Structure formats: structure tokens, C-alpha cells
Amino acid sequence: MPTEQPRSLYVHVPFCAHRCGYCDFVTTSRSPELHERYVAALARELEFQGGPPPGGFDTVFVGGGTPTLLEPGPMESLLRWTGSVAAPGAEVTIECNPETVDAALAARLVAGGVSRVSLGAQSFSAPVLATLERRADPETVRRAVGTLRDGGIERLSLDLIWGVPGQTPADVAADLAAALELGPDHLSAYELEFKPGTRLAHRHGTDVDVAVGEASDDLYDLVVDTLEAAGWWWYETANFARTAQERCRHNLAYWTAASWLGVGVGAVGTRPGEGPGSLLRRANLPNVPRWLAAVEAGELPPARIEQVEPDVARSERVMLALRLDEDLVVETRDVLDGIVDPGGLERLVDLDLGTVETVADADGVSRGAVRVRLNRRGRMLGGSVGTLLLDP
Ligand SMILES: C[S@@+](CC[C@H](N)C(=O)[O-])C[C@H]1O[C@@H](n2cnc3c(N)ncnc32)[C@H](O)[C@@H]1O
Numbered sequence: 435m436p437t438e439q440p441r442s443l444y445v446h447v448p449f450c451a452h453r454c455g456y457c458d459f460v461t462t463s464r465s466p467e468l469h470e471r472y473v474a475a476l477a478r479e480l481e482f483q484g485g486p487p488p489g490g491f492d493t494v495f496v497g498g499g500t501p502t503l504l505e506p507g508p509m510e511s512l513l514r515w516t517g518s519v520a521a522p523g524a525e526v527t528i529e530c531n532p533e534t535v536d537a538a539l540a541a542r543l544v545a546g547g548v549s550r551v552s553l554g555a556q557s558f559s560a561p562v563l564a565t566l567e568r569r570a571d572p573e574t575v576r577r578a579v580g581t582l583r584d585g586g587i588e589r590l591s592l593d594l595i596w597g598v599p600g601q602t603p604a605d606v607a608a609d610l611a612a613a614l615e616l617g618p619d620h621l622s623a624y625e626l627e628f629k630p631g632t633r634l635a636h637r638h639g640t641d642v643d644v645a646v647g648e649a650s651d652d653l654y655d656l657v658v659d660t661l662e663a664a665g666w667w668w669y670e671t672a673n674f675a676r677t678a679q680e681r682c683r684h685n686l687a688y689w690t691a692a693s694w695l696g697v698g699v700g701a702v703g704t705r706p707g708e709g710p711g712s713l714l715r716r717a718n719l720p721n722v723p724r725w726l727a728a729v730e731a732g733e734l735p736p737a738r739i740e741q742v743e744p745d746v747a748r749s750e751r752v753m754l755a756l757r758l759d760e761d762l763v764v765e766t767r768d769v770l771d772g773i774v775d776p777g778g779l780e781r782l783v784d785l786d787l788g789t790v791e792t793v794a795d796a797d798g799v800s801r802g803a804v805r806v807r808l809n810r811r812g813r814m815l816g817g818s819v820g821t822l823l824l825d826p
């Protein structure tokens with residue numbers, strides 16, 4: 435058995451009132467009578483996966499779907515359980531849809547130990563929300579923020595989406611201004627992805643530039659410029675924090691390639707594998723009846739299990755590290771083992787995407803490692819820079 439137990443837990447709650455036209459997450463509009471059974475099964479699945487680590491999880495993230503669609507009883511059961519598996523002082527986040535927020539919900543979340551809410555605002559423009567087929571109008575989003583704050587939610591994050599068909603740069607600027615005016619602690623600003631199979635992709639195709647008609651680089655620039663000018667830290671590709679403490683600790687665990695457990699239908703988790711440096715990735719299948727039937731029968735739910743070999747895990751770590759506003763240290767062995775392409779490091783500098791410096795010890799002696807720091811353009815290109823660095 436691997437010795438290092440994951441210290442982060444992701445909990446997937448798949449229920450949604452309807453499916454938004456752009457979303458391909460694992461969701462279901464099944465009826466509320468399933469809620470209590472679903473929540474009970476989450477706790478059982480965690481036990482089958484080895485239970486919490488000693489002292490409890492440092493971070494718990496309840497995502498969806500729409501977790502706040504749970505009926506009051508199942509919601510209280512869920513929070514009693516997350517409270518029982520979280521360490522004292524843990525970051526416990528729940529995703530909320532604005533139209534589900536009222537004072538009773540806010541009180542339930544606070545009493546249940548939720549320390550952070552991620553609210554799916556998406557936009558403050560009625561036409562943009564309509565294009566996205568959201569259920570909340572801009573006033574509902576604003577009211578939800580007030581209700582959560584009044585109810586005692588201390589850490590509040592807002593999700594925004596940019597690159598929506600018909601959305602102009604002025605609309606994006608207005609969304610950012612509206613979001614900042616509400617005084618959140620954290621902002622996620624996602625470029626809209628045109629996911630195959632969604633109604634959005636059916637209507638507009640999957641080519642972002644054709645669908646949106648605005649160069650997406652320009653909108654991304656606008657987002658980063660505006661938030662940095664307002665004093666926010668662009669600490670990850672799509673994530674901005676008011677202060678370092680407000681970064682999402684749970685998501686930082688993903689981006690620093692720590693291991694985590696995932697429970698619930700469709701949930702993914704990664705833990706140390708059998709051999710040194712390898713990982714075991716478990717992705718529960720996205721089928722609610724099968725997930726429920728297995729767990730209620732006392733078994734682990736059906737899942738795709740992938741053994742990630744050490745070299746692949748190292749490459750994934752490089753890709754993830756490039757998302758963060760941190761230096762990437764490439765060790766000599768990363769080059770010798772063919773993980774990082776030395777030619778890629780040169781191209782990165784030639785293309786003016788960042789700097790590569792030798793790492794010296796305190797006494798000035800080089801260890802052969804290099805420190806890669808992406809500049810703004812490099813950070814915006816993100817995954818393409820990773821592809822450039824990784825040995826082909
Ligand atoms: C899957 S949702 C779950 C939370 C909640 N149900 C909601 O809608 O806000 C989490 C976030 O993913 C983002 N998201 C979902 N589909 C997306 C897409 N196709 N492109 C970009 N962001 C997307 C949305 O911003 C959303 O806030």
C-alpha cells in the first residue's frame with residue numbers, strides 16, 4: 435500500500451435543475467428523492483477508498499453539478515459528513531449557483547463548517563447569461579453575493595466566463611468591474627470552451643475564433659490587465675486572488691500535482707502508485723445508477739483506473755507547474771531522462787516567452803538545474819509552452 439495518504443478530497447454532486455448549453459460536466463436532472471441516498475453513498479465510497487488521512491483532510495471541495503440544489507436534509511447530512519472528515523481549520527469549499535442561494539442556505543453552510551463558497555456568476559450581462567442558458571439574472575447574482583456575505587461566508591470566489599458569442603470587450607470589462615464591485619476574495623475567469631456535444635457547440639461549432647469573432651488573446655489580455663491593475667494576483671492561468679491567503683488551497687493541490695481523493699459519480703482522484711514516482715488515477719464512470727448500485731452493494735463504483743508511469747507523471751507535473759505564477763525548476767535529470775527537451779528551453783528564450791537561468795547554490799556553485807520563468811505571453815500561451823518544453 436502507498437504510504438502517503440491524500441490530504442485533499444473532491445466530492446462530486448451531480449444534480450442540476452437543467453443543463454446549461456455550454457456545459458459537459460457530469461450532471462443529472464434526476465429527482466430529489468435520490469439526494470439522501472446519494473449523500474449516504476458518498477461517505478461509504480470514501481471508506482472504500484481508504485477513508486480520511488490521520489487528522490482529516492486539509493482541503494475538501496464540494497463541486498458539481500449544483501451541490502446547493504440538495505434538499506435541506508441531505509445538505510445537512512453532507513456537511514455533517516464533510517465536517518467529520520476535514521481537519522480542524524481545513525479549507526472547505528462548496529460550489530453554489532446564484533438562484534439556489536437564500537438566507538437559510540447560507541446559514542446551513544456556515545453551521546456546516548463551509549469556509550469558502552465558489553459562486554457561479556458567469557456574467558452580469560442579461561444577454562450573455564441568456565446565451566449561456568443560465569437560470570440566474572444579474573440581480574440574482576448580486577443578491578446571492580449579499581446573502582452569502584450577510585450569512586457569514588468569509589471567503590467568496592466568483593466564476594466568470596469570457597469569450598461568449600456576442601460578448602464584446604466592453605461587456606467583459608463591465609463584467610470584471612461588476613465582479614470587483616461586489617468585493618470577492620477570489621475570481622476564476624474561464625475562457626468559454628466549446629465542448630463537443632453541447633448545444634453551444636452545435637450552434638456555433640468548436641472553433642473559438644470563428645464562434646466568438648473577437649481574438650481570444652485580446653480578451654484574455656483585457657482580463658489580466660484589468661485584474662492586475664486592480665491589485666489582484668494572477669496566480670494561475672484562469673485564477674486570481676486578492677491576497678496570497680485567498681488562493682484556493684484545494685486547487686493548488688491539483689496544480690502542484692499532490693494527490694487527492696475523488697468521490698461521487700464521475701469524480702477523479704490521483705494517489706501515489708505502486709512504484710516510486712508513479713501515480714494511480716481513478717476516474718469514476720459518469721453513470722449515477724451504476725455508481726449508486728455499486729456503492730450500496732458495498733463495492734467500489736465502476737471506474738477507469740490508470741497507472742501513470744513515473745515519466746508521464748513528471749511530464750504532467752511540468753505542464754501543471756507552468757499554469758502557476760511560480761518558477762519551474764528543471765533538474766539535470768529531467769533533461770538526461772528525456773522529460774524536458776533542452777532545445778525547447780532554447781526555443782522558449784528565442785521566442786521571447788520567458789527566461790531560463792542556471793540555479794546556483796548559496797556558495798555560487800551551479801547544480802546544473804535551471805529555473806524557467808515565463809513572461810506574460812508565455813503564461814498566456816500556457817499549454818503550448820509545455821508542449822514546447824517536453825521532449826517530443
Ligand atoms: C461545472 S460548474 C459547477 C458549478 C455550478 N453548477 C455553476 O454552474 O456555477 C463549475 C464552473 O465551470 C465553468 N464551466 C463549465 N463549463 C464550461 C465551459 N464549457 N467553458 C468554460 N467554463 C466552463 C463555469 O464557469 C462554472 O462556474
Ligand code: SF4
Nearest residue numbers: 450453454457498499
Ligand atoms: S454549468 Fe453548472 S449549473 Fe450549468 S449544467 Fe453545468 S454544472 Fe449544472
